[in-house]
Each structure stands twice: as C-alpha cells, then as structure tokens.
Amino acid sequence: MPPPFLGTAVAGSGELTAAVDAYGDVVDLRASPAGPALIENPHGRQAAGTVAADTGIVPRVSVGGGPALPLWAADSVEQRYLPGTNVVRTLARFGRVEVAVTVAAAGRELAVEIEASGGDAVPSVGVAVEDGVRCRRQGHPGQPDLLCRVGRDVRDAAGAATEGVGQVIRTAAAEDRRWLDRARPLGADAPAWAVAMYGRSLLVLRALTDRETGAVAAGARDGWAYVWPRDAATAAIAFATAGYPGEAELATRFLLGAGLEQAARFHGDGSPVPGRAAQGDAIGWTAVAAEAAGLIGSAKHAAKILSQSDPVPWRNRADYWEGEPGNYLGNAIASGAPWVVPPMRWTTHGGLVRRVGDSDSGLDSAAAWAVRPFARPELYPQVRRTLVRLLAEGTQYGVTPGESWHGGEDPWMAPTAWSAWAFASLASSPSSPDPAADRRHALALLADLRRAATPAGALPERVGARTGVPASTTPLAWPHAFAVLAVRELWP
Secondary structure, X not given: OOOOOOEEEEEOOOOOEEEEEOOOOEEEEEOOOOOOEOOOOOHHHHHHOOOOOOOEEEEEEEEOOOOOEEXXXXXXXXXXXOOOOOOEEEEEEEOOEEEEEEEEEXXXXXXXXXXXXXXXXXXXXXXXXXXXXXXXXXXXXXXXXXXXXXXXXXXXXXXXXXXXXXXXHHHHHHHHHHHHHOOOOOOOOOOHHHHHHHHHHHHXXXXXXXXXXXXXXXXXXXOOOOEOHHHHHHHHHHHHHXXXXXXXXXXXXXXXXXXXXXXXXXXXXXOEOOOOOOOOOHHHHHHHHHHHOOOOOOHHHHHHHHOOOOOOOOXXXXXXXXXXXXXXXXXXXXXXXXXXXXXXXXXXXXXXXXXXXXXXXXXXXXXXXXXXXOOOHHHHHHHHHHHHHHHHOOEOOEXXXXXXXXXXXXXXXXXXXXXXXXXXXXXXXXXXXXHHHHHHHHHHHHHHHHHHOOOOOOOOOEXXXXXXXXXXXXXXXXXHHHHHHHHHHXXX
C-alpha cells in the first residue's frame, strides 16, 4: 500500500475536485481541477512521508474505548469506486469492526460518509482545510458524516441546510453514470476488463477537466494540478474519439487560448506557471487536438496558426523528460513539419534514439508518437523495432520512457499506454508484416497497465518496479487518455 496522504483516487466531475488516499483521507481539495489547493499538502512532504497526521479530512475510529485511530492503522484496507462513478468507497477492518468511508463531490459540495459496524466502535473525523471551505458535521452518534462547501457556508441564503451527505453522494453517482452512458461503446467483442479500463479512464478525465474552462489538470496533487499541453491535448483527443465532442472542444480551446510559447505548464486560469520554459512538443500536440475536436481542418494548418515560425520550433527545447534543452526525438515527431535531418541520424540498430546523432542517448519510447497521433508511415519499421526492444526490457508493470532514462527503474504508465496505442494501430495498418504480433504486443502492454493500476482502476504516474505500488501522482490524466485511445483502437 502507498503511504498515507498520497492520493490513489479522485472524486468530482470537473468542479470541486478531491483526491483520496488509500486510507479514505481527503488529502487534496480544489474548487476546480487546476485551481489552488484548499488543503496544505506539499508533494515534497508526501514523498518524504512527513505530512502532519491531521492534514486534510481524516476519518478515525475508536474501538473498545481505545484511542481514535486513522484507517492506515487498520488490519486491512480496500478501496473501490462505486460502479460507473467517481464516488470513492474505502473499507477498513479493525478486528471485527468495519469502517466504511464514502467520498463524493457534486458541484461545489463535498460529502464524506463514515459508517462503523461489527463491534464497540466510535467513528470520528478530523478536518484541516484552508479558508474558503466551510464544513459541517451531520448524521447522528456513531455516524459523523461531513458536508463541506466551497465559497460559502453549508447553508443557503434562506438559512436552511443544503443537501444532506446522502443526497450529495446520490447526485454525484447519478450524474457520473448519465455522463458515462454517453460514451461511444467499444466493439461487442471487447472483454470486460477493457470495458472497465475504458470507463474508469473516461471518468478520471471527467474529474480532472474543468467543465467550465476545459482546463485539464494532470493530477489532483500539489505540483501536478496544472495544465501541460501534451497531457491536455491527449485528453482532448481521447474525448473526441470516445464521443464527447463538447469536452474535446472545450479542452482544446483552453490550449488555443494559452500562450504555448510562454511556459511548459499553465494554471487553471490560463496564466503560465513560471520555472519551466516552453517545450518543443506543445504546438504539435495542440494542433492534433484542434483537428480531432473539429476546430481546424488539419493538424498541419493548426500548427501553422499556432507557430510564429516555419517550421514549427522544436530544436534546443526540453522534451517530455523535462530536462535540459536539446534536439529530441519526441519534439521532432510532434513538430508536424518534415524532418530537417535525415531519419537515419535518429537510428541505431534499427531503433530510434532520443537525441539526434547520438546513439548513446538510447532508444526512446516517444518513437510511438510517429504511429499515433503524428503518423509517419515511413518510420513504422523503426518504431516497431524500438518498441519491441523496450517492451522486452520492461517489467511486468510497464516500460520506462527510454533506455537512458535517468529517473530510476520504475515503469511509467504514460509511455506504457502510448506504446500500447501504437502497437494497436500498427496491427490495423495494411503495411504491418505481422498484425497478430503487433496486437499481442498491444495486449501485453495493456496487461502491464492492469497490473500497475490500483484495485479501483486508477493509473499512477509510475509504480515501483518490483511492487507495483503507486510511487507518484495517482490517478494521472495522461496514461488514462492513452488507455482510452488504445482500447478504442483494439475494439472499435
């Protein structure tokens, strides 16, 4: 299990957004997915395990007159979403005592329902949130439910109580299910696990996309609750592919209105986040999203509109590894313009390396982008060889971004998912020398994703190479968007 105060599930529908850790604690809260934090929980302290025990909203239970214990002290803990919803249910057992915590967000209201059964147990809840959030305990002795609202007290202008905790949970569940019912279904032969991954991924994207502005937050966590163009663009493409044109258009319009040349990431209001310069793939990803959303006729035309130079600038910029500027494969593929260097300068032993002319830079999983969404058929043989080798070098939980990845051995879910999408697309390509093998590779990578997912189906940014335990932001929008695209490619 991951440590307390590291989110493993997200509740909400594009307004009030809450991250819930594996122990039922609300550890991140925002009035909108990419808005300011309403719970002080810095990611540095999360990683170090030094978060104060009273941070956020923490359910506890006293058993047999003993001290009030948090759920991370339980004998066992399980976590699931209510089917077809972003309502999070955590069940903890202290001997014979069971404690169930349900968290839901509807509109600007957050509901936390706490139920204890099976013995002499007294549940309670601690609340430590920022100004601007008003919380009120409801329920009765033995069930200290909590209702919180952003912006004003949990009583309306007439002084009457707002909706009760149970009603907020029912409203959130009903709205999520109606929204998910609008999705374009997978093919009739899609297995149950693929349908489940598809639905959960769409619901994660719903929770992390501002329903008013279209700002797609990478994750509900300090340091990740920003809009990265590549992440948000992939979400827009996934929305369009899954039958949500309104969401695709809104997410893309946000990107079109952002100053892509000003920064690598943006606040929910569209202002740039300082500290990281614009990266070389932002224009290309946004251009493809604009085409998918039907806002601009072609990605090539969109790239010309977005770029102030010709070709689209990609040289001497950081790539998705977010390190030093350079001339990188992913940025070159995403540029949308003909390569200005011969493809063989990216090739070693038949695969595509990260830095042009540098065979020591190692094979790069961004080669997959040359299949989807930036189709370059002349590179398909090199892409296939690159991804086959990286898959062979991977773990049972997926692959790292590339052979020279400096971030340790932990597999990352976005490269795993985009590689699955590429193989699924290669399998349907008329030029594929072995479509069955390509499909097997896609399925193997999706199996890795399933092993890396939490029991509730959330995909982390990365997991432990040997444990599969989430080691960073969970869920992350980017791998969920690629998962949508991969399963739709396999079961159209």
